[in-house]
Amino acid sequence: MNFESQICTTHEQSERLLSLRLKLETADMVYHYTKSKVPALEWELKTTPPTLRGKFWTPQRIAKLSLPFHKHPDGTPMTGEEVFDEIWGKDIPAWSLSRLLEMLPNEVPDPKPGFEAHHPELIKHAFEYNLSIRRYTADCLVGTHIEDTPIECCVSMIEWLIKNHHFNKEYLK
Template identity: 45%
Template sequence: MVQFTTQVATSIEQSQQLIELGVKPETADLIYRSIMSDDGSPEWKLQLCPPTLATADNEIPAWSLPRLLELLPYEFPSDTLKPKLHHPELIKYESGYNFSVCRYTADCLVGTCIESSPFASCVSMIKWLIAKEYFNKEYLL
């Protein structure tokens, strides 16, 4: 029998990386909340949260894959001499996932490193978009 290990949200580390990049916590659709387990040790639980998130000390915003994909621009101009529109494209390989930035042809401008999950690829793509100033500034602090 095949065991599925579906990741449903950014990990705590990926969430912290997005926050360090300046992504607004309010764009998150989930939250990790620290609660006490039966043995008295803290434990992180993933929960739904309202979009007007105001995180407390025991909370870390988290993003689902659909939410991360919503944050990505549909298209943006090329920074080359031939200004043509490009779009991000998530590609699955046997060894992992990556985003490529392509025109509506197979002409790719750039790609992220192959990552272990689509979440890691989204975080890499958002980092690249922020560096190039293509990420929607409404989603940044």
């Protein structure tokens, strides 16, 4: 047996979702930059949401990060904002498959009045996955997204949903 399951979006998929204006706080995981000189250890996947400025990290708390041992290469002390960016500024949010599925709408209205709504459907085939929004087996609203992984299916579908104004605006900036 050889399992090569992808447990969350890749850096590239995360960048695509961010470019679509998905809010950082919708991510349930994060690639944390470790500053390691070994390329394989440079990024660490954490199963925590990204660290964000906002409710917990207020400007006052961030200002307190400016401790004497946080210095620039020239020896001058760093501000709290610079320390925050140094620790969490390079982090990349990541979305698990379950989070991506949670964000998909339960139904998408049919463009023709009087017709039933369509529902997302994820199907596993021998070597690929198929995500579509359909009413019945043969009645598909969206061109089917056939990809190698269910996560790529979800990312492609979210892209389509956003472009066609069917994605929950609460998840967007």
